[in-house]
Amino acid sequence: MPNKRIQIFDTTLRDGEQVPGCQLNTKEKIEIALALEALGVDVMEVGFPISSPGDFKSVQEISKVIKNTRVCALSRAVKNDIKVAAEAIEDAKNSRIHTGIGTSDSHVFDKLRTTREKVVERGVAAVKYAKTFxxxxxxxxxxxxxxxxxxxxxxxxxxxxxxxxxLNIPDTTGYCMPWVYGEKIKYLYENVKGIQNVTISTHCHNDLGLATANSISGVVNGATQVECTMNGIGERAGNASLEEVVMILRQQKSLEYDTGINTRCLKSVSELVSEKMKMPVQANKAIVGANAFAHSSGIHQDGVIKNRETYEIIDPLEVGVSESSIVLTARSGRAALKFRGKRLGFEVSKNELEEHYKRFLSIADTKKVVTDKDLIQLFSQTSDSLTG
Known part of the structure; x- marks a missing residue:
């Protein structure tokens, strides 16, 4: 029996671009959109057309070049918003309008200053109007x-x-605990008439660091679409991270889900988004961070050298990283030093290794990382002293 298909809805170009200082021009957005299509996302939300002429143009131009991925435009539950969104995606081969309204007491009574009944009316009217396009x-x-x-x-x-x-069920403020969000999805699936005939979507923010966990909890409880961004970029603390969601569903075989994402493109798309948005990816970021497959502890290095799976649950090649890296620091052991030396062309005996290691530690204690240049000099000098 095939794994259950989970759709990936990428909102890097809409929610992700709301980060202060991350605004992109149309050319940059098109480049990222094409990369996302190659990655294999099912839906890409590419902007909020009513927000500015520039955003309208970007959505319009992206709609012309995307061949397979569904192109989505955001709107409020306002007629003109919806009309402008429809105009922006008119040339898209596959299109979607994403419209809605606030439903919590804070949104209904404080922000919108209305009643629940009026909110329902506005939501229904917005959907009906969007369906005309x-x-x-x-x-x-x-x-x-x-x-x-x-x-x-x-x-x-x-x-x-x-x-x-x-139906998009956003944890807009990132407040929910994973089991609470999951229970909410389950409640809706069991209590909303007709919900089995539509797609339930998660959209989780990371204010408490739970966006990815909440998204997975939503999927386990019935959601079949996950809204996320590359590198977890997004307003405030960000959104659910696309690469994390995809790799969790891929690695946890017992869940029996499939996203259809070409995971070998994850690293390159992450780097593209980081470069264009001028937002560096933190080194210890899961899946795509510089240290995600790096090992500096001697105990860990020894294990990885003997069998990569000792300390890695993902083959780096699966996410577009060429190989694991053995980083030499003062915490590294003899096995790592010998391993790196061999890669540089230096074969050493057990006795020679001891001498090399003593000199290595004296260097490592003064530097954060020992480079290949340092190693070549170390091995060459030590070899000379041993033979002299």
Missing amino acids: VEDVEFYAEDAGRTENEFLAIILEEVIKAGATV
Whole structure:
């Protein structure tokens, strides 16, 4: 029996670009959009067309060049927003409008200053209007994470009747614990009439560092689409990280899910997004960080040299990294020194290794990392002293 297909909805070019200082021009957005298509995302949300003429143009131009991936534009539950979004994606081969409204008490009563009944009316009207332009309409219940399940079920049932094809359940503030978010998805799946005929989507923020965990919990409890960004980039503390979500679902075979993502492109797309958005990826970032497959502890290095799987659960090649790296520091052991020396063309005996290691430690204690240049000099000098 084939694994259950989970759709990947990438919002790097919309939610990701909301990060201060990360604005992209149209050419840069097109370059990233093409890379995301090659990566294999199912849907890419490429902008909020009503927000500015520049964003409208970018969405419009991306729609012209993307061949297979569904192109999505965001709108509020406002007629003109929806109309402009539809115009922007008019040339897309596969298109979607993503519209919605806040549903938590904070959004309904404080931000919108209205009633729950009016919110339902506006949500239904937005979906119906969007359906006059496109078949595929996604409805987001903003701040669903803090919305009472009973009211959430009511509005979702109504927008399904209005024609929504995808229901987005955002943890907008990143407040939910994984089991709470999972229980919310499960509750909706069991209590909303017609929900089995539409796609349930997660959209989790990382304010408490739980975006990826919440997304996985959502999937386990019935969601079949995950909204995420490359490198986890996004407003405030960011969004669920695409590379993390994809590799969790790939590595955890017992879950029996498949995303269809070409994982060997993850590293290159991560680097592209980082470069264009001027947002460095932290070194210890899971999957794509510089240290994700680096080992500097002597005990770990010895294990990896003997069998990579001793300390690595992912083959680096699977995510586009050429190989694991043995980084030499003052915490490194003899096995790592010998390993790196051999790679540089130096074969040493057990007795020679001891002499090399003593000199290595004296260098390592004064430097953060011992480089190949340092090693060549070390091995050459030590060899001369041993033969002289």
